[in-house]
Amino acid sequence: RDSLQVVCGAAAHHSVRRAAWLLGLPEPFAVPGTGGGLDPAALDGALTELPGPHLVVATAGTTDTGQVDPLADLADLCAHHRAQLHVDAAYGGGLIFSDRHRALVDGLDRADSVSLDLHKMGWQPVAAGLFAVADRERLAPLALTADYLNAPDDTGAGLPDLLGRSLRTTRRPDILKVAVTLAALGREGLARLVDDSVNTARSFADRVAAHPRMELWDRPALTTVLFRPIGADDGQIAAIRRTLLTEGRCVLGRARADGRLWLKATLLNPHTTPEDLDRLIDLVEGSTPR
Structure with missing residues (x-):
């Protein structure tokens, strides 16, 4: 099978390239476009020409300028080309809280996966990041069993399954701080x-x-x-x-x-x-x- 080809805008966060390297994937293809954003016409051409399968990484809030890619248009293209769509909403994801500004991230709900970094427009500790998927089955690979951590009888009795909640088993429970903030502020x-x-x-x-x-x-x-x-x-x-x-x-x-x-x-x-x-x-x- 061909390797997964990551496709992103020129202004995509450096972590996209780092993640591809860590996973042994080819160098991400940066679609040229004005201002570094992910231009739909240029993306259409790239998905037509590049061998697949493809993972398109859109950005909702670039690091340098805060630019938001046209997520709804990109979702249409990904559906047409049968490409997966991930949205890096580390910066701009917090707009979903605002009725006044939520339209800037229209189409976010159509992504296959979304990353949020709530230490920005969420006012949380630095490590309070979230990775959300549209289909819960995509998280099935995390369902591992180590008898000393999450034996079936322990989880059945209500003890937490740490292996299934994070890529870092001993990660601090920053989600508690997010939950408290939501409970306090709404x-x-x-x-x-x-x-x-x-x-x-x-x-x-x-x-x-x-x-x-x-x-x-x-x-x-x-x-x-x-x-x-x-x-x-x-x-x-x-x-x-x-x-x-x-x-x-x-x-x-x-x-x-x-x-x-x-x-x-x-x-x-x-x-x-x-x-x-x-x-x-x-x-x-x-x-x-x-």
């Missing part, structure tokens, strides 16, 4: 946090766009804003970020888009104030070489 409470964070990012983008000495890359899709001082070169952008980081004044990421280096503000604190946003711009401007 979907409405989490939706408010999501909506506040998205609104904060849009407000920050407005401030950058209106500032005479700052440049905005684009309107934010989620909560990530790329910006840079006008006239600064890439070396200066990198130096600004390192200076602010090492001096303990603020933590900004970095991303390359349209061939240039940008400062990246990922705004996920729902308590961020307008004054905080103005202060961030002031810090960047104050660290910009004259």
Whole structure:
């Protein structure tokens, strides 16, 4: 049988390539497209030309820009080509809590599998990730038996089956923290946090766009804003970020888009104030070489 061919966008998370390597699969094929997203027309061509079987990895919230692939269109293509669809919703999956922004991930429910990283738009510990499948039978390979861990008479008596719950048998029970958060805040409470964070990012983008000495890359899709001082070169952008980081004044990421280096503000604190946003711009401007 031919090896499974993973197909993804150019902006797919680095873990896609790492996972393929760990599993002994061929190098994932990165579909070329504007902005690194997974373009449906380009994907159609790739699935037509590449030998299968295929696993398409779409992204709901890229690391650099927060871009969300057109999930519904990609699901249609995967159904047509009989390809499996996995959605990396590590960043953008939290949008499902929000009635106002859930449409950005339309089609997520049509994926064969979805990964969620709730330490982002879920406000959980770093390890609180989830892997969800549409068909529970896909998890059958986890149904192993080791007599010292999950003997049938023990599980029948109600003891937990650790082997069937995680790839890491001794993983911390972070799902308890997710459950407590859902119980305490509910979907409405989490939706408010999501909506506040998205609104904060849009407000920050407005401030950058209106500032005479700052440049905005684009309107934010989620909560990530790329910006840079006008006239600064890439070396200066990198130096600004390192200076602010090492001096303990603020933590900004970095991303390359349209061939240039940008400062990246990922705004996920729902308590961020307008004054905080103005202060961030002031810090960047104050660290910009004259």
